[in-house]
Amino acid sequence: MKTVTSSDGRRLTLGSVIGKGGEGAVYHIAEAPDLAAKIYNPGKAHERRDKVAAMVAATLHRRSDYVAFPVDTLTSSSGEFLGFTMKRVTGYKSVHDLYGPGSRKVEFPTADLKFLLRSAINLSNAVASIHTTGCVIGDINHSGILVSDKAMVSLIDSDSFQYRSGSTTYRCLVGVAEYTPQELQATQFDKVDRTPNHDNFGLAVLLFQLLFLGRHPFAGKFLGKGDMDIKTAIKDGRFAYSSRKAQTMMEPPPFVPALGDYGDNIRKAFEDAFRPSTQASLRPTAASWGILLKAVESDLASCPADKSHAYPRQLSGCPWCKLERTMGRSLFPAQFNTGAPIMDIGQLLTAIKTMPAPLRAPDPEQVIGPLPGLSRSAAAKQARRERNASGAAGVVATGVALYLMSAVSGFWGVALLIGVIVVAFRSMDIKGRFATELSGAKSGWEEQRKIWESSAGPGTFEKRRNHYVDLASAHAILP
Template structure:
């Protein structure tokens, strides 16, 4: 390897080869740890040389923290042409797709949960903001240009392709990936194309969506129209498959994806804005907006009570990951594996089942007690009518008698007009009567009906809280726990035997899971096809089945069936190369997981049984308290009903007949 020279003429010797690509190779630099040299296959032209020199002059700690930014150029001779540059070495980082793809993540980031992905998205937005703050544009935003560390730190790589503005000269980014290019730039050549931060943040939103939605592309949904809908065309036509307008654009999300409604409103609105029509008056959300919203989301996450690996927005009513994993049969997050197998399914050392069960049975059920029906504690005195109401009542009687008498006389004298006298009498009585009496009677009648309704409510409350139901239900649960506890060892052995019987299939599954679709070149399978497959949960050879591929848009018609055949043939070729190792036995990690699962079940059952006696005693004590409170309420209700009866008797002396008529 020949010597190269830095911008100030110092000689440098490239060391160990670290990687090679289409443009050039990356080497260590002898005597300069922490930095590497990217050496192009051929010297670059004068514009590219000026661009690299300008980038090196812009280098500052903020950029070096988030990007493999050029810090110096490399020349063939002290004054020779530029053929490379020096940049910080990026160690311990992985391409971002190995984080957001569930199958990749299980291998590369096995401990990552959703909060880790949210934090990575937040750091990605921060990196974009840092680059934009210097007046530069990334241009070619795509997953291959972003890497992530085990602490969710983000760095940008391939920075020499960025669009750089020196103030006096603009160096364009003339490459791009259509599946991550803004709608207004689709079908336009990248050569000579000037980008803006507003174009960049479309790609930022896409990458954030991939992180939050397990590698799903927001425009790779099910198209309900005719023909195929490639991702590039869906982007160009603003067919966001998850948004509020998805149905009107004939799109819907792929199956088994995180519901868009699970996101908090501020984050969901950012996606809606990013994937809608952008104008100078309504630009896409800037990197700073994404940073703030994602930082807030990360602070407000809650941990699932059933699976600690599940994190989700605190505003959600329940854990969406539990529902999603139950529906799909896919574990989106890898549960922490025990480092050493549990030797046996061992519970609490001082737990003695027979003694615990005897304590449970020693708690006698509460006595069966019917709901009491207390009567009034003392004779009830009716509430008399006020003097004004008595006068109004007397006047009403007199008016009724007068109007009735007049109607009778008129009927006797002119019987042929009886149809007229009776309505006139009723109308006259309605006009002259005092309605205060009627209102008072209605008020007292409603008081009686309210007392009767309260009695109905108290009967229901007694049935719910005053009977043995809660005690017997808890006792039944303890009996079920007792049976499960007795059968636990047998169930564990059965599962262990199943693992041993299925070890060939498990070995084949693990073998196929090691082959990723995005790491092989398959004829007819292009980048847009890989993204569509990943959006439908097909990442590895293990995910490839005829039924799974059939659900992916673009794989059902003639050319699509050809691509499906290529994928199925690839899986079959891998299966033919697979060699079963019968002596290998089940995966120790799976055995350890199974042992841990049953150990946890045993511990939970022991805790439930240990708490049984106290739980039953508490229910019994609470029952006594509830019965006492209900007794007091029943006495109060009986007094209120008796008072209401007596008060109404002022209007209905023969109240028994009235109550009979109104009891139903």
């Protein structure tokens, strides 16, 4: 097993690999189970040596409980810099697994709306604590943020943060376009100093994804011509949920919460966070987000129909119930009281029987938006080639026919001209080929529609509910 040396001369044994990335690997440490060691790949250590040493010297790891800052430097037996130790983060999962409704049901099976809100508060507080250390995250995105089953948040990859030590600024050299503000799009990150306000944009994107079913705030339906990708929408300042629709030319995708579903203060905060860069000073800070979200959390009303739902008291009703009825499926897992010492089969049977079935699956045409990058079908391509070839041949043949009519023989010239006209009309008769291809496409679409309705409709739910009703009924008659 490989050994490394800490700054005080202790020999540390690297254990099994916890994870690997583009820069290096993270290992268990046999002598320090509460720590982990990041060892850089060959060629990477030299790039990070001075920054890591400055972070260790500043004892940043003592100034924020939310971040796995470098604790100590690690070298080889010959004194070559290899990496650093940091606190070991266990029992946490990617924030991406939390904000995606599908993965949330698997990775965070008990997470409800309150859990999402608490995670958003802790993420805001985490970023605020980083800014107090003099660091700027820079490359803020979902891959570096972890969440526990208690909604606690921890940030990793702190050695990529921008950090200023004395007169030296160690820049963050990378970034993800979907979390990068308008003013930094198409920027060379190694040539620009980031600011906390740049982080404020990326934080707002992550908070939006947590609260709006994983949707990106700049992904929606473009009301202009052509398609609109997220990167271009950010560059153009097209916040899809904004009330400034005349300027953004965007509207939200179907089956998403409304911007006002978390109250007027949160609605305004997101509007300010995603304004054009000329108004970047209006972006809420991380600390401001923590205060705003905490105010929402403290004033939530519980939904009388579903324990996993909650909403601001200023709203007239539960927006999640309305959204789930529209979608035809639940967005949060069912909650049961597991603390009861004795299970009442009668109550369980009643609960199963009265559980509402999902509505009919929504039409696929409403769920699937316009498909980018559509190309011509095989029949269309073939028809175009034939038409071009026939047109070229027709021009030549017509010229020959006219020559024959005037210089050689009028009969043969007329005959050739008639033949050209007949061939031209036949080459234009592509209706049959298109009809065949259209029929095949419709058949394939209907087959996929049946699969969709079977998977997303109430049939599977009814079958499973009847199964559990039979089990509960059988249990109830046992002696």
